[in-house]
Amino acid sequence: MIYGNQIVLNRGNYTSCSINILGATVTSWRIYHKEQLFVSRESHFSGLSHIRGGISFVFPHFGPWCMGSRHGFARNIAWSLEQGPEKLENGDVFAMLSLDRDDYTDSLWNYKFKLMYKITLCEQKLIFNIYVENTCENFPFEFEILQHSLFKVPDVRKCEIIGLRNCSFKKAVKQDETEVEDREIVNISARIDRIYAKVPREITVSNMMDGGTLKITRKNTYDVNLWNPWVAETKQIKDLGMIG
Numbered sequence: 001m002i003y004g005n006q007i008v009l010n011r012g013n014y015t016s017c018s019i020n021i022l023g024a025t026v027t028s029w030r031i032y033h034k035e036q037l038f039v040s041r042e043s044h045f046s047g048l049s050h051i052r053g054g055i056s057f058v059f060p061h062f063g064p065w066c067m068g069s070r071h072g073f074a075r076n077i078a079w080s081l082e083q084g085p086e087k088l089e090n091g092d093v094f095a096m097l098s099l100d101r102d103d104y105t106d107s108l109w110n111y112k113f114k115l116m117y118k119i120t121l122c123e124q125k126l127i128f129n130i131y132v133e134n135t136c137e138n139f140p141f142e143f144e145i146l147q148h149s150l151f152k153v154p155d156v157r158k159c160e161i162i163g164l165r166n167c168s169f170k171k172a173v174k175q176d177e178t179e180v181e182d183r184e185i186v187n188i189s190a191r192i193d194r195i196y197a198k199v200p201r202e203i204t205v206s207n208m209m210d211g212g213t214l215k216i217t218r219k220n221t222y223d224v225n226l227w228n229p230w231v232a233e234t235k236q237i238k239d240l241g242m243i244g
């Protein structure tokens, strides 16, 4: 179903996923009624800036960018609905969105590209397929991509992240220094902003909604960004709605 800018994948049994065409941002993922994602109530949905929360699509650059705003342009502009929402025989529902170069993206990053983003809602799983096409082979380009995901959890201090042991990481503020994670279980009890490199294909996060464990499995991506702004930084991010 499509409601204005929202594409809704409905699998029945109170399991659904909403995608806003602004940035192809996944703004809701409910499993049996329970919301799994955090989206700020103060978020702009007007296109003035990216949607604060959910799963946003970072492309073609991660972090501060000399060509444009932080984390690139893909999360700030409207994507097109290419296909769907469509139900598969097994009951899963998918939608395919796309983003093509245009004069605006040329003005920031002059490469001919097309992104295709397929989101499939399964019973207790979301599957993402990302395709990046260079539509002008004479001009190869490099890019960075990230699904910047903000999860809703009852108490982040109780979440246990497994799978990062022995991975090297850089702190976002000290990009030149590399350290190595020595913990089997990583907890979050203060501000954290790290980029882990060469992370194994699967990581898990326990004590998510209803005490469940989230398994994140990736293919052809190697780095993981772990960010929690904690109290002080949270107050500085105006559209998080935690001022005061």
Ligand SMILES: O=P(O)(O)OC[C@H]1O[C@H](O)[C@H](O)[C@@H](O)[C@@H]1O
Pocket: 070, 071, 148, 172, 193, 194, 225, 226, 227
């Ligand atoms: O405020 P944003 O541009 O959405 O960035 C939010 C965060 O994104 C990533 O997680 C970076 O590692 C952080 O340094 C940054 O604060």
